[in-house]
Amino acid sequence: MRINIAIDGPSASGKSTIAKLLAKRLGYTHIDTGAMYRSVAYWAKKHKIEMNEESLARMLETMHIVLTPSGDVFVNDEDVTRAIRSNEMSLGASQVSVFPEVRKRLVEMQREMAKDKGFIMDGRDIGTVVLPEAEVKIFQTASADSRALRRYNENISKGILSDFDTLKKEIEDRDYQDTHRKASPLLKAADAVEIDTSDMGIDDVVNAVIEYIEERMKNHD
Numbered sequence: 001m002r003i004n005i006a007i008d009g010p011s012a013s014g015k016s017t018i019a020k021l022l023a024k025r026l027g028y029t030h031i032d033t034g035a036m037y038r039s040v041a042y043w044a045k046k047h048k049i050e051m052n053e054e055s056l057a058r059m060l061e062t063m064h065i066v067l068t069p070s071g072d073v074f075v076n077d078e079d080v081t082r083a084i085r086s087n088e089m090s091l092g093a094s095q096v097s098v099f100p101e102v103r104k105r106l107v108e109m110q111r112e113m114a115k116d117k118g119f120i121m122d123g124r125d126i127g128t129v130v131l132p133e134a135e136v137k138i139f140q141t142a143s144a145d146s147r148a149l150r151r152y153n154e155n156i157s158k159g160i161l162s163d164f165d166t167l168k169k170e171i172e173d174r175d176y177q178d179t180h181r182k183a184s185p186l187l188k189a190a191d192a193v194e195i196d197t198s199d200m201g202i203d204d205v206v207n208a209v210i211e212y213i214e215e216r217m218k219n220h221d
Contacts, residue, residue, distance in 0.1 A: 002028075002118035003135035005213065006126035010186060011090060011174040012147035013140050014197055014205070015122035020071065021206050023120045026213075031113050033123035033130070034093060035073045036106050038084035039065050041092025043075055053099040060105045067113075087170055094177040097124075103183050124178055127189035136216050137192035138209055146198040147171050 005022065007015050016032050023030035040060070044051060049059050066074040072081045083089070096102050103125075110130050114121060121130065127137035142150075148168035155162040178186040188194060193212055197205050 001217070003217070004114055004117055004131050004133075005120045005136045005138070006131050006134040006189070006192075007120065007122040007138045007140055008124055008127050008186070008188065008192065009122075009138075009140035010124075010142075010147070010171075010178065011094075012151045012171055013142045014147075014150065014202070015140050017202060018140065018205050018209065019120045019122040021202065022209060025206065025210065026120075028118050028120050029069065030071075031110060031119055031121040032067060032071075032073075033106070033110055033121060033126065035067060035084060036065050036109070037093035037097050037102075038089045039063075039073060039075050039080055040096045040102060040106070041089050042080055042084045044096065045092065051095055053101050056096055056099060057101040057105065060102065065109065087167070091170065091174060094174050094181075098177070098181040098183055100183040103129075124186040125184040127192050128187050129184045132189070136213050137189045138212070139188040139192040139194045140205070141194060141196055142198040144168055144171050144175070 005028070007019050009015050016034065019030045019032070022028065040056065040063070043049070043063060044056060044059060047059070049055050064076050068074070072079060073084060074080065107130050110121065113119065114131060123130065127134060127139070145168065148164055148171055151167050151171070152162050152164050195205065195208060200208070
């Protein structure tokens with residue numbers, strides 16, 4: 001039986017990395033919702049669209065987002081995969097996500113994608129808003145220090161000049177924005193299991209989630 005798996009958590013907690021590896025292990029499809037919000041921020045910046053609800057909602061009427069199985073992201077046939085991964089777009093995603101109309105339209109897209117089951121979706125309100133009926137819900141977190149260090153090492157490996165203290169401050173700012181917004185704030189679903197990955201390796205996290213999924217499915221049967 002194929003199910004849907006929701007992974008929520010703060011910025012830079014490794015949700016997308018774990019979701020991609022889980023999807024590969026389980027033969028599921030990964031939907032990176034964060035990439036969708038980053039795409040909205042990127043498209044608005046590129047086309048000089050004002051960051052207000054009305055303007056962004058109008059922009060979304062002609063915006064077509066495609067997420068490929070390989071992890072590439074296209075907006076209206078433009079490959080934005082690399083462009084949306086900057087720290088600026090991370091903060092931009094948090095800015096556009098505060099608008100209820102933007103969230104409403106992207107949530108509609110996400111639900112449509114996952115309606116046939118067999119999907120792993122990660123974000124900040126998947127288990128509480130987007131897929132409240134998901135059979136498995138994970139709340140993946142980590143300390144601000146460990147998340148900043150991961151982001152720093154990731155940037156260095158890609159040749160992107162970074163400052164650890166700046167990254168940590170950006171992550172803390174993003175946490176505040178995500179937990180204090182009025183529209184679908186970052187929350188742990190009541191029936192989600194929390195996994196603190198601060199001192200865990202990637203394989204350890206994946207194995208822990210797989211073990212939990214197997215346990216949940218056994219009880220579900």
